[in-house]
Amino acid sequence: MSENKIPYKIYLSEDEMPTAWYNLRADMKNKPAPLLNPGTGQPMTAQELEGVFCTELVRQELDNDTAYFQIPQEIRDFYKMYRPSPLVRAYCLEQKLGTPAKIYYKFEGNNTSGSHKLNSAIAQAYYAKAQGLKGVTTETGAGQWGTALSMACGYLGLDCRVFMVKCSYEQKPFRREVMRVYGSSVTPSPSETTNVGKKILAQFPGTTGSLGCAISEAVETAVANPGYRYVLGSVLNQVLLHQSVIGLESKIALDKYGVKPDIIIGCAGGGSNLGGLIAPFMGQKLRGEADYRFIAVEPESCPSFTRGRYAYDFCDTGMVCPLAKMYTLGSSFMPAADHAGGLRFHGMSSILSQLYADGYMEAITVKQTEVFAAAEEFARVEGILPAPESSHAIKAAMDEALRCKETGEEKTILFGLTGTGYFDLVAYERFHNGEMKNNSPTDEDIAKSLARLPVVKED
């Protein structure tokens, strides 16, 4: 094992790190459908979007043609604090599985936020600061995105107001406290600080909140306060652009050793990690330069790709955001209370949705208990305690590797290990105690929420 020329971990030197993000849309023949104004049904203009988002981020959101965006030096300096993230050759896992497959994973958990979210958080905070804004607002559920944004704003000295779903605020005091370390104000949602919050509290006095409500409060706060904008950690085109740093680093590292993956696997919630990981490889495929299998892994409890419809829908349950065309289960779909909180989104990135519709990607679902079993097996041989979200990709990669064991094929598998599970130990405890169940929505559940999709005329 140790004689192998490929090290356990491939780190890039600073001068090997990417200097530009790659915009996958530039190489797509069928561009992702534009965001629509829910009032008029017309594509959102830059001017409309700039009321909510930073100017430069709107430009990035709408640009389907520019292939590369230079990463500003300040963001590259921040990236140097926790990047390059290691590309790990999973020698120990391969040995444990007895597979001829070669497994690599890109580990994005080596930072205090514990996930890849920081890659876009620093970019969005940077452009807000560069525009002379005072601060940003956002929502957070489990808290990973809120933590990442807090770190970025703490570094830049930008005010950060986080609306945290009330039940998480109360059940995850540690997450809340990390955000306070970085200087953010954290408000349990619904709150009395916004009109939408007051209205919901009057209507449902005992409510513990929802992500949809927290989004609405964050947007209202951004719009109501001069010098503030709203930021979002997934789904958007701009977020996938920033996250391309994951795939770019992976590709540079693999190219150094002449390794070409056969299969690339990522978990898929809103799509930011998967979109970032596959970006440069998918670009090659779109340009006809190379071929890869891409596999999106969804939880059985929230199967947007595999059981959703490709249609225009609201991004938020509160229905205040623009409409996006995507694979969706309907914005009123309520996934079971599974432990991969980051994958419980009803829709999917418009970019990935178009690629999936055009046949460039596959998608599968996995069961929660099997995901935790894979996570534990992985932790024992590779050392890292993975987040439940990331463990969906682990499970799929292990299954592919075991298939290679049957067939004798020496395939090369690359998967994204998006984060660590230090704040998910309640879930691990339930798994150990045999209290964890698998949850699959019925066809009726899905049909019911799909029946409420907004009616949109497409050209």
Next chain:
Amino acid sequence: MSENKIPYKIYLSEDEMPTAWYNLRADMKNKPAPLLNPGTGQPMTAQELEGVFCTELVRQELDNDTAYFQIPQEIRDFYKMYRPSPLVRAYCLEQKLGTPAKIYYKFEGNNTSGSHKLNSAIAQAYYAKAQGLKGVTTETGAGQWGTALSMACGYLGLDCRVFMVKCSYEQKPFRREVMRVYGSSVTPSPSETTNVGKKILAQFPGTTGSLGCAISEAVETAVANPGYRYVLGSVLNQVLLHQSVIGLESKIALDKYGVKPDIIIGCAGGGSNLGGLIAPFMGQKLRGEADYRFIAVEPESCPSFTRGRYAYDFCDTGMVCPLAKMYTLGSSFMPAADHAGGLRFHGMSSILSQLYADGYMEAITVKQTEVFAAAEEFARVEGILPAPESSHAIKAAMDEALRCKETGEEKTILFGLTGTGYFDLVAYERFHNGEMKNNSPTDEDIAKSLARLPVVKED
């Protein structure tokens, strides 16, 4: 900043990593005093120690002359999973402080156990496995050592029985659950599984346990079960030997860039991190090849070096372990309930004690609230959320850097960042809420526990 030739993080390649541990004792003129049998007052023999510890570890414990111990290939392979740890140039902290000083830190928190403890855990587990043992026992307080040992045993397929102080077992279910992920059995101490546990429960029915009691239970379990040995995560000579990997990597990384530190700083509890970090540099000083200032940083609440006595004492409060000569506050000393759990040990490594007695090191104390303020300042500019223990070194390094700002000196400072604070957020919360106090023992407190030191005749 970015033009500077020294990168933000220096990683060694696999072939630059140390292949042997360095035994500081080989270069000490005054060797550390031997462990004594508390019954006879005579030095512990290898045979006596082998009833409790693995044979190879006893050899390492007693060897004051061999300068280098080869690191077995299996341990080197395990190290590759999470090492080399990055040596970070703290550009952002320097800029924030406006200091001409150059600050480096060696970050040992990039693994699931969250600290440097894993460096010795894998070594101790490996030798137990190589000796054909079935398993190991240990105690854990806050849980870092227990987690590290669980990871090592999970990897090697060795049984691991952890006695966890009952109040931690109940208050830190997450730590307990991480150990279960890695396959360890975790027993709240005191327990009904040992004679000493039963006795204590009979005497103090409602007790929430103590580290001293957990040690006693772990030792009894190891001795009572064929094929089991007891392992310990700090204080011992063997542990400092394993931890020398921290200093060796640091020195190789600095040498690559022609950097020589002026001041080397580490927090000091039992001394394993500090001893490991300074090892190769102290070796140079002992051989007269180079000079450095070494600073041990203690909490004001548990000042072994600065207010203790250099004398023989029990390593454990239960008084079942051998006597060690060390700076001690007395084994009956009860430090205030400060949040740096890893620094609440009444004594100090015999190696470091001898070096301090001989004038090769300095020691200072810092106040808890100042430590947390420094931790937060550090987190915001360097990104990493530090453990309270590690933050003692941060505080001291920042103070030295600010002194350079006054004098205009461009000193180079190296400090050890031993771990992350993900499981210490209750402490951060108390700090944010202004509920944290500083605790300094009175002279009477210390005199009282020192009066109970065992009477030992030294030659």
